[in-house]
Amino acid sequence: MPLVNDRCICLRKVEYSETSQILTLFAREHGITRVIAKGAHRKTKQGASKFGGGVDLLDLGEAVFSHAPERDLAPLCEWSLQDGHLELRQALRPVYLAQYAAELVSMVIEEHDPHPDLFDRLQQTLQDLSTPRREEEFLSFQLDLLREAGYMPSLQTCASCGGAIGDRAYFSASLSGAVCRNCEHVTPDRMEIDARLLRLLQSVINLPRAGGKRVRLPQLTRHQTDPLNKLIADHVQHTLSRRLRLVPYILNGTSKSPIQKSSQSTY
Numbered sequence: 249m250p251l252v253n254d255r256c257i258c259l260r261k262v263e264y265s266e267t268s269q270i271l272t273l274f275a276r277e278h279g280i281t282r283v284i285a286k287g288a289h290r291k292t293k294q295g296a297s298k299f300g301g302g303v304d305l306l307d308l309g310e311a312v313f314s315h316a317p318e319r320d321l322a323p324l325c326e327w328s329l330q331d332g333h334l335e336l337r338q339a340l341r342p343v344y345l346a347q348y349a350a351e352l353v354s355m356v357i358e359e360h361d362p363h364p365d366l367f368d369r370l371q372q373t374l375q376d377l378s379t380p381r382r383e384e385e386f387l388s389f390q391l392d393l394l395r396e397a398g399y400m401p402s403l404q405t406c407a408s409c410g411g412a413i414g415d416r417a418y419f420s421a422s423l424s425g426a427v428c429r430n431c432e433h434v435t436p437d438r439m440e441i442d443a444r445l446l447r448l449l450q451s452v453i454n455l456p457r458a459g460g461k462r463v464r465l466p467q468l469t470r471h472q473t474d475p476l477n478k479l480i481a482d483h484v485q486h487t488l489s490r491r492l493r494l495v496p497y498i499l500n501g502t503s504k505s506p507i508q509k510s511s512q513s514t515y
């Protein structure tokens with residue numbers, strides 16, 4: 249088995265036995281790779297452990313592992329921590345958003361499928377989440393993730409009839425897109441969404457880029473991002489038929505969100 253060296257972000261970790269960890273790593277050149285870090289918590293007589301005491305969720309490191317896509321678990325041979333994102337851990341909101349970003353990536357990206365541009369976006373976003381720009385940068389990252397995974401919903405025109413959306417807007421997870429007023433009554437799973445928020449989302453998608461990031465990103469509040477994050481979460485969960493574990497944490501306290509399930513039509 250060839251050994252490879254790659255820059256990785258830890259998306260998931262499970263403690264395995266007293267001394268080992270099973271890690272889902274997002275490797276820049278090798279895609280998502282599951283590895284076993286044997287002896288991660290075992291200390292030598294000098295007090296040093298093989299992987300610096302273990303790998304933590306969201307850690308960025310240079311890893312050496314055996315590259316064996318046909319095997320379920322590749323042994324992790326070396327881990328050199330580059331960034332433990334300590335600045336993220338000073339408040340709950342950035343930690344939840346960062347963990348949710350990791351969950352989203354691990355759900356929508358196939359194993360062993362390299363996505364170096366997305367890796368760079370995640371690395372950058374983990375830094376941005378500890379700044380006051382976190383809400384808009386997180387939304388921008390989710391849009392890039394959806395595009396990279398081929399799951400971008402249709403938002404410009406009605407996903408049912410292809411017409412313009414107008415001033416009453418709906419979103420249907422089953423149609424993977426926005427739905428107009430004329431079609432909402434034949435779309436049982438539609439949710440009403442503030443048409444201004446839908447236009448905001450479209451304008452963010454179309455912003456120019458520099459260095460991989462969107463520039464001139466407007467500052468957004470949770471009043472704006474919560475309903476859009478919910479829309480994206482509903483869309484991803486429906487598309488993958490799987491639940492995202494962290495959704496309740498990032499939408500916490502949003503019972504008054506502008507997105508509501510439409511009342512049942514009477515026809």
Ligand SMILES: [Zn+2]
Nearest residue numbers: 406409428431
């Ligand atoms: Zn329509």
